[in-house]
Amino acid sequence: MAASCVAASELLNNIKQISVLCPKASYAVRAVSTSSPQCHAQLPQRARSAPQQLVGVVGLEIHAQINSSTKLFSGAPVRFSAPPNSLVSFFDASLPGTLPVLNKRCVEAAVMTGLALNCAINRKSLFDRKHYFYADLPAGYQITQQRLPIAVDGVLTYSLLGGKKRNQVMRKNVTIKQIQLEQDSGKSLHDDVRSQTLIDLNRAGVGLMELVMEPDMSCGEEAAAAVRELQLILQALGTCQGNMSEGQLRVDANVSVHRPGEPLGVRTEVKNINSIRYLARAIDYEIQRQIDVLQRGGTVQNETRAYDSKSGETLPMRDKEGLQDYRFMPEPNLPPLILYEDNASLPTGIDACQVVVVQKIKEGLPELPSVKRDRLVQTYGILPEHSFTLVNEDGLVDYFEAVLKTTKKEPRKVIGWVTNELLGHLKQEDMSVCQSPISPSALAELLELQETGHISSSVAKQVFQKMWRSPGKTALQITQEQDLGLVSDTAQLHSICQKVVDSHPDEVHAIRSGNKKVLNKLMGLVQKETKGRADPVLVRAILQKKTS
């Protein structure tokens, strides 16, 4: 409990840091990116020119807690931060005589996740026992699927933003080797002072999907983008809540380095990573560490290392000595898990509550993030990178679409307001979209004022700021109260323009001798004079007349 609180507050800090470091960080992919020379070393052009360069190879093992009401093999509830040992059945405490009873929801979640990741779903899968001794694993073994997992051979497609302006969408694939169902362990709290360990079995037996990814990635940024995409997919499916700080999504990274074309190097396993940003940092640190070791003439040890988020380093864990023998054996208390392709393949007389039909789950798959992004780009004509921003931020797509419903402003113009103004403010104050003090309809009203020419775009930004600080006031109220309406009184504008022209003879001379660009400077001066409220079209016409 204490440990999880620490993790949560650390995460809050991260979010703040992200927004401080890059206030315009409008999407997670950019926010988690770090400078990673290794990553780009594998681009084809560079690889050819520097074939001897060491590059990183990254594979991931991800444990995703299944979003279910009860545990994988018992009817005890699943809940985060409940009083210790209040969610423990006799089976979870492995009392003698108890037997596992498989939760149908967990099976369906794993199948759904497998389908979303283009896996082959095994019609038959098996359960095995994996043995190790630890106080938070009371049975002395974990039930998992080692020999024949529920889903195999899938692909996760994710995108990176590359190019100089980081606006080029690069699509990448990572192979999902398998998805297996398994039990979570309990939690240990180490009390070093009294030299004892406190055990909470609330988490013991919660259903996990372990996703094993092949080492298809080459740097922290790629791994972070892949995990972010997976997180979005799991959340869209509802099969896992994907909150890393609460341990619902736990990522271990297998990292090695080699020269392209040569066999893979000795790998280390990096654990204890509890945010996507730390994932990128831990991997890049580890790649660089291994390169340094090899360049000094040393050898990389096959070991487990823990990431220390304070120092940004990975440190060897002294936990395991040598290779561990898990003594895998078939789980004798669970017959094979059989799934059915469609209703036609059901055996006669079988109870409908007792079967999982793959076809039925396939039909119920929701819109996946990649499809949603494509739809947004096509429907609204926005840029692909904007679709990333919208989908990456929980609730932002709904917000954007709600704004569009009540304004005639073009989606391509609305997107900037949502991804820069709104998201920038939210990030700065560490708020989620649903906490925004400005509702979609309020923003739509503001944009409508601008669109109909009542206020200029720079005034609209001022009004937005004021709306943020005084929620409840409409854009129209603020505009009227502060007298921010667009000045389109021709006589008034004429006199202001005249003043500017009179006080800047050099600029006027330059314009007259052909340098038309200088007119923009005069326009700026007029806007300054009117606090951005002057109708730019009118001002330009007036100034052109006065300087011709």
Place this chain on the structure above:
Amino acid sequence: MSVLSLAASRTFRGVSLKIPRMLFSLLPNDGYSITNLHSKRISWPQSHGANTTRLLSSQPLNQKIPKVATWEPVPEDQLPPPAHIPADLVDKLERLALVDFRTKQGLACLEEAIRFADQLHVVDTTGVEPMDSVLEDRVLYLREDAVMEGDCAEKLLQLSKSTVEEYFVAPPGNIPLPKREERTAMLKNSEF
């Protein structure tokens, strides 16, 4: 023996059920074992023998599998050489089992058990799909995702020797077993 044969409603099920039981009780090797050397020692009515398809096996029943349980002594010369158990392995087994058995009697018992199991090496199993479980043809029951239990912290904590608030208390980390030399010294002083 006839009791064993009757219990074996399917020949291979009989195999996997009976051998572990014998290993558990560490019966001395009586020279008899189950093989599939096409022995016709026991003939079984064909109606029973035909009932041998494995519902969940991906292959049809292998020709090598006899239709009925057969029993035949395995001569010593057909067995692989007896396994020697190195001290390190004894160490590991003791650690895993949390049972000390390194006395002369204990080691002899283990070696006998291994020798008994060695007979399995004689059985030709190439191309035979292993069983996952003797329950492999049973339907795996699926439970609805509804809370049924779990609110019993008090009852569970009562079972523990040591608790703090609502936590179980365990020693810090795993306690490493003493080194082999130290254990030998300890064992000398124990009753075992």
